[in-house]
Amino acid sequence: MTKPYVYITRKLDETTLTPLKEVAHIDMWTSEDEPCPREELEKQAAQADGLLTMLSDQVDEALLSNAPNLKVVANLAVGYDNIDLKAAKKHGITVCHTPDVLTESTADLAFALLMASARRIVEASDWIKDGNWTGWGPLLLAGADVHHKTLGIVGMGSIGTALAKRAKGFDMNVLYHNRSRKPKAEAQLGVTYAAFDELLTQSDFIVCLTPLTPETKEMFNKKAFEQMKNTAYFINVSRGQTVDEDALYDAVTTGKIAGAGLDVFSREPVSPDHPLTTLPNVTVLPHIGSASVETRKNMMHLCAENIALVLQDQQAKTPVQA
Structure with missing residues (x-):
């Protein structure tokens, strides 16, 4: 046969x-x-x-x-x-x-991207490799603290829950937005449900982990970025199409938000001259969320x-x- x-x-x-x-x-x-x-x-x-x-x-x-x-x-x-x-x-x-099978590895990457963006890790590494480090300065490549800040998770599935566990280890206050409440996660992790607009205005770091649906397509648009703190960082480890990339570029370059970390793009792969890859305060990765x-x-x-x-x-x- x-x-x-x-x-x-x-x-x-x-x-x-x-x-x-x-x-x-x-x-x-x-x-x-x-x-x-x-x-x-x-x-x-x-x-x-x-x-x-x-x-x-x-x-x-x-x-x-x-x-x-x-x-x-x-x-x-x-x-x-x-x-x-x-x-x-x-x-x-x-x-x-x-x-x-990929939950924990993707949560690791999401938190690593958050940390790298906040503390300017890639930018600092490139600073040395490009021969720019000529001495120490009190505010040289100073970034943002992560501990005790507010994390907003959009898409509280298994990866979002795993990310919240990691955030709690840094004494972060965790808000989440999801199409349905997660009472178990609220009770076990001490996370708090928030309306989308509320999460945007209160979070210091916003991590997108939502699946791509007609409802979530470009949910992070001009209006969303305008509601965020100008000290906030946007992290995307879900799908590139959840973001209006032109609006994100505008938000970063005009100081509406402090920076971004992106593992995904609307169209992949992206070229080195993609507008978002040219910005020092945007950390970019080639869709490696689960890549251990x-x-x-x-x-x-x-x-x-x-x-x-x-x-x-x-x-x-x-x-x-x-």
Whole structure:
């Protein structure tokens, strides 16, 4: 009996794919950091029983309607805004993602980005590397304290909760805004629910962790930045499209806010001359929220398990609950 065929849109660690190799024939795109071209993805999807995709792969109606054998799509991410869930349901295709396994690593990165932005870590490192350090000064590259400040978390899911735990270790006052209240987190962590406008006006650091939806698209816009303190920092570790980048650039360059830390952009990858990457008080990262070796390998393994289970007519471990 011929094994089902699974196509993987990036070059992944072979050791993480063992569960899948046992039940399917697999093939992978040749590059680890260059996305699979759309034409190649369409060609492979047309004959595949399963796809292991990245956030950069658009899995839409046009792709799915020409994939007659496709049973499962496993996304190497907790998010899945690159996948048309209605189209997948229409064609009877199971969609899976990788929640939970990346929670702690992403929270680590979010807090690290907050710290780096507040204390001007990257800017200070570049200061030395560019040969500018000629002596010590009392306010040389002085940044902002993090301890005892107010942190506003927008999107209080598992990553937001993990971030709040880290903030409490720095004696921060934590506000959160979410589409639903989190009584358990309020009781266990001492965090406080706040309306979005209230969170904006009271927070010293605002971290965006909300999923991308029609409601959250560009929720951080000109009006939002104008409500923030001029000493506040904006941190985004969710999706770039939650931010109006022109409004953010204006807010940073005119002093409406003190600075920003960005792990994500509206369009990725960004070039070195993107307006936000040119600003010394904006710390930028190449979408590495969950990028520890251990976590990324766990994500790959979970994707492989999900596909293998579905191809054997079993329930996936982490299907998207749409």
